[in-house]
Amino acid sequence: MLQSKLFPKTKKEAPKEAESINHKLLVRAGFMDQLMAGSWTLLPLGFKVVSKINNIIREELNKTGAQEVLMPLLHPKEIWNETGRWDKADEIMYKLKDSRNKEFALSFTHEEIFLDLIRKHLLSYKDLPIALYHFSTKFRNELRARSGILRGREFLMKDLYSIHATEKDFWMYYKEVKKAYSRIFTRIGFKFRITEAEGGVFTENKTHEFQVISDGGEDTIFYCDKCSWGENEEVCKGKEGGNCPSCKKGKIVKSKSIEVGNIFPFGTYYSEKMGVYYTDSKGKKKPVWFGSYGIGSTRAMGAIVEVSNDDKGIIWYPQVAPLAVHLIELGKNANSVYEKLIKAGIEVLYDDRSVSAGEKFADADLIGIPVRLTVSAKTGDKIEWKNRDSQETELFSLSQVVNRLK
């Protein structure tokens, strides 16, 4: 990718209204652009990051046997009335009428749509379990959309839904997804905690949130400094500095955090409301056990920026960096190096512009690609290597560079 052709150029100043780190840095570095409050275009670099996050999610969910689909975003009112959410979720939903006065909602989630799909095809216990997921836009009439891409009114979510014949099978899968989510967030590079949270009006069960520790977060969580115990502020009865109610040995820590994922054990509540029944081995009709599991892909990108940056810009974790290498030429053409790196299968942003060294290095720091390679008269036939998160530079031959990158 040639930087001279990359859209758009970086900006010296953050937008005036930007309050959060992700808003300032992702806009300045050219990863995203705001249409209006809570509504963003993913620009080429931002789209690459979100695609990498999505691929990690996809790989780990496929391991659980889930299958990828794509469900519609325009939903008829009738389906939402079946569970009562047309009224109960009124404040979060965007609703509209077409020219014939038929009412619709724009998707803010897909539980009802998934169950409607299932009941048209579901027959017997032999068809179960079923787990489907998709990546799609969600529309939510969020009151405050001030945290950059962390809280959009339109955002990208991966949502997975599963149905099961028995409670036992359901909980087995729920635990499997919990593990898959832990692998996903570990691979992305997050320091995260799993916290228990309130299920809301639709389940008596506790739900589980995946929370990235960050001062830029809107949530507050409590967790143990020794074991895996953690609770969201809403359900937590413990106090900061108190003893862990689980292991009794650790102390309770309080922290701001960003919720990047949430899993919900719904039991048979939704399936009974929507009449999603299967026939068991004795021919009896029973409601399916149902779970729903979400990850905010675009919020995850914002969360990375909140926790991995310095005063110069973003510091991408290698697994989700838009490109692996930022190649910079200073007064000496680096095209042959670029070609060889590409040939070796390495993703390169090549700064081929005729601007000052200072400008190039400042942009490289702002954009935050993990490895910076510089070719100049000073480096001779060697290439200067610098990691984004370090001050040190080293000189290598091209073949050494390729080997290190692989």
Ligand code: ATP
């Ligand atoms: P929050 O408590 O932050 O409002 P939520 O609990 O309503 O989120 P869920 O319905 O659990 O969110 O959605 C699943 C995931 O989608 C969340 O864990 C989060 O990563 C993401 N998400 C939710 N709302 C937004 C939003 N407004 N903008 C961006 N991502 C979001």
Ligand code: MG
């Ligand atoms: Mg949630």
